[in-house]
Amino acid sequence: MNVFKFVFWAAIIAEMVIRAPISKQQRKETKSEQRVSTQEKVMLGLLFLGMFFLPLFYSATNWLDFANYSLPVWAGWLGVLLMGLALLVFWRSHKDLGLNWSPTLEIRTEHKLITSGIFGYIRHPMYASQWIWVIAQPLLLQNWIAGFANLLVFIFFYAMRVRAEEQMMLDTFGDEYREYMKKTGAVFPKGR
Numbered sequence: 336m337n338v339f340k341f342v343f344w345a346a347i348i349a350e351m352v353i354r355a356p357i358s359k360q361q362r363k364e365t366k367s368e369q370r371v372s373t374q375e376k377v378m379l380g381l382l383f384l385g386m387f388f389l390p391l392f393y394s395a396t397n398w399l400d401f402a403n404y405s406l407p408v409w410a411g412w413l414g415v416l417l418m419g420l421a422l423l424v425f426w427r428s429h430k431d432l433g434l435n436w437s438p439t440l441e442i443r444t445e446h447k448l449i450t451s452g453i454f455g456y457i458r459h460p461m462y463a464s465q466w467i468w469v470i471a472q473p474l475l476l477q478n479w480i481a482g483f484a485n486l487l488v489f490i491f492f493y494a495m496r497v498r499a500e501e502q503m504m505l506d507t508f509g510d511e512y513r514e515y516m517k518k519t520g521a522v523f524p525k526g527r
């Protein structure tokens with residue numbers, strides 16, 4: 336296995352390790368709101384395909400070899416750097432969001448609006464981390480299918496998710512969230 340494939344799979348494992356404890360705890364939380372559409376379920380399935388299964392086929396079989404490309408070595412190392420950044424932002428977002436995190440759109444009974452830590456700069460740090468990830472992926476997995484499928488799906492997922500999530504937050508927290516939106520950018524900090 337080449338070093339770039341190795342880094343990709345190490346990053347997958349790192350995200351699982353960061354998320355696992357919070358995932359286990361948050362399932363026990365009581366929820367006051369759940370907004371899971373069929374469209375969202377389909378999107379989450381496609382994301383899983385792009386982030387996990389296609390990379391798996393690419394790494395473990397030769398089925399996708401016809402779609403390989405080859406980048407200069409520095410591009411692979413840029414991918415490693417970006418992956419490191421994605422993991423850092425991912426870890427920090429989970430740390431700041433705590434039990435308010437959920438894989439689908441949910442509000443727990445004891446939900447708190449988080450506006451500090453990395454959330455003091457941007458409203459969607461976890462999605463920011465995912466943007467960095469989907470850009471790093473085609474640099475590490477040099478294959479038109481395994482590299483780019485995740486990016487392609489994420490563009491649609493992001494557009495759909497952020498709209499629905501911000502609507503849910505506005506319905507739940509009203510002016511508090513409206514004020515928070517004025518001070519922060521979605522994935523880029525707002526210039527002051």
Ligand code: SAH
Pocket residue numbers: 428435436437438439440441442443447448449450454458459460461462463500504
């Ligand atoms: N969009 C955020 C969170 C993703 S997890 C990010 O990219 O980091 C999705 C869940 O987080 C949603 O179901 C919502 O309940 C919760 N959430 C999103 N922003 C929040 C905030 N500022 N404070 C508390 N919970 C938040």
